[in-house]
Amino acid sequence: MESGVGSSSNLAFLGTYKCKGQLFVISIFSGCSLEDIFLSLSSKYEEINPLSMSLQYLAPQHKMYVTLNDNDDVRNMIHLHMCMKLSVIELRAELKDQIRGGFNMERDYGVELEYRKVWKGKELAMHDIYGTEKDCYDKLRCGFATGCRPMIFLDDTHIKNKYKGSILVAVGKEANDDLFTLAYSVVDAENDCNWEWFCINLRSVLLSQHISGFENFTFFSDRHFGIIKAVNLLFSGSHHAYCLRHLVDNFVKQVMRSYPLHNKKHWSSVFKKAAYAPSHQEFMQHINNISESMPLARKFITNSEPESWANALFRGKRWGVMNNNMAESWNNWVKPARYLPIVGMVDRIRVQIMNIMHQRRETTLAMVQELSPKKEKTLTSTYIESRNLIVHRSCGSKFDVVDGDKSFAVYLCSSPYPN
Known part of the structure; x- marks a missing residue:
């Protein structure tokens, strides 16, 4: 009987473990953890103790044992065997003290490895995986x-x-x-x-x-x-x-310090509303409110090149990023x-x-x-929100979209503005 590790819906490999003349076989699934493999092996062979032992697997191309320290190492092991189209993973367990002591190859196989060769082997393994x-x-x-x-x-x-x-x-x-x-x-x-x-x-x-x-x-x-x-x-x-965040910081430091009685949080919010405003009319409404309350702000806004930060004036695409x-x-x-x-x-x-x-x-x-997970979530959320909109078709791909007391012209196929 084989003992399974991970979900049965994922790709499976056979993990083999030889000890004292006996061969133990477990199933290893993609997505399993190091703890899962330990539990499966210990259920077949009681002397496997994760507190005192470390698991290793035989790297197939270079025939060297690699220690599994965490779940990332398990994923690398599975990915390596998947890429090489191998279905069997050869495992062994070593006492942690022996692994830390080094020179396992010399002790087990009578081969003394130079640092340069070990480093080159590590680099080759990294290249195989990544x-x-x-x-x-x-x-x-x-x-x-x-x-x-x-x-x-x-x-x-x-x-x-x-x-x-x-x-x-x-x-x-x-x-x-x-x-x-x-x-x-x-x-x-x-x-x-x-x-x-x-x-x-x-x-x-x-x-x-x-x-x-x-x-x-x-x-x-x-x-x-x-x-x-x-x-x-x-x-x-x-x-x-x-x-926009850097611009608001500069607005507070360069303009609002001249108006100590003004509420920084409120006027920073108005500045952001101007930046996010979808129409030129709404943008100017917020800018005029700022300028009337703080006349020095008009020069700052003009010098800050609003065509590079205001949605209503920006001629390129920014995909909602501010x-x-x-x-x-x-x-x-x-x-x-x-x-x-x-x-x-x-x-x-x-x-x-x-x-x-x-x-x-x-x-x-x-x-x-x-679509990607985040885009699927965004699309679903946008669809739910859009159900409250009222849409009137003007002609061809041009639509008039009503959101509450506001109306917007929407062009589905192309922008009405020249590049």
Whole structure:
């Protein structure tokens, strides 16, 4: 009898364990945990103790045993056997003290391994599971061109090690609205020269994916002058959207400090309403309210280029995105790496990117619906909300949509505005 591990609805492998001349067989399903495998083995062989023992599996290509430390290692093991179309996973159990002591190969097989050979074996195993570094970076370019909307978030984050510096990053948004790392680079500081150099290389990467122009692209930033200058110079025809959160912070610091009796929370809210307003009329209504209450605000608003942050004036596509949160999420995602020396830092980020790409690939292979999970949820929510709208057809693909006391012209096939 075989003992099962995991859900019976997933792909199954046979796990074999030899001990004292006996062969024990269990079923291992994709999605199972390390604890599941331990429980299944201990039910067949009582001497298996997860507190004092560690499980290992035989890596099929290099014939070396790899220790299963956590559930990520189990997923890697299953993925490796799945890719190589193998149905049997050879397991063994070792006392944890023996594994920590090292030189198992010398003790068990009489073979002494040099550090260089062990390191090379580890690199080969990483390549078998995740692919080579070159392939992974090439897939980032291809993945952005084929799986992401044409919007790029630009930002910098400070390095926290002894010699400081900055990381410049370009991030996209993939089909499930999660961050997609397109490019990053270590520089001595965030300045105009480094942003121009970074964008020159970014432009080269995008053009290598047969992108003929940037008219459909939208770049998001915190309004750093170096980014504004580089985008205008190198991505002609593209649209540049400014982060609303940074703009509101500047509004509070530069304008509202002159009006200490005004409620910051209230007027920040009015400023945001102006940014989100779908029509020019509604936008001007909120702006006039601000200007009448705080005359100094009019100059700030004019100089802030509202065509780059107000929905009613923005001529490109921003897909409902108003802030540069995606780049800031990336900065937080790599925060532990920013404290490492430069080589370790860059390699740590590389491995993080490989891991997340691998996890998303597995998740995508298991999907059954047409759209990504977040988009399915958004579509359902939008459909429910839209049932309260009243729709009148004008002509062809033009509709008049009534929402309460407001009416909007909607063009389904194309925009009525020229690019």
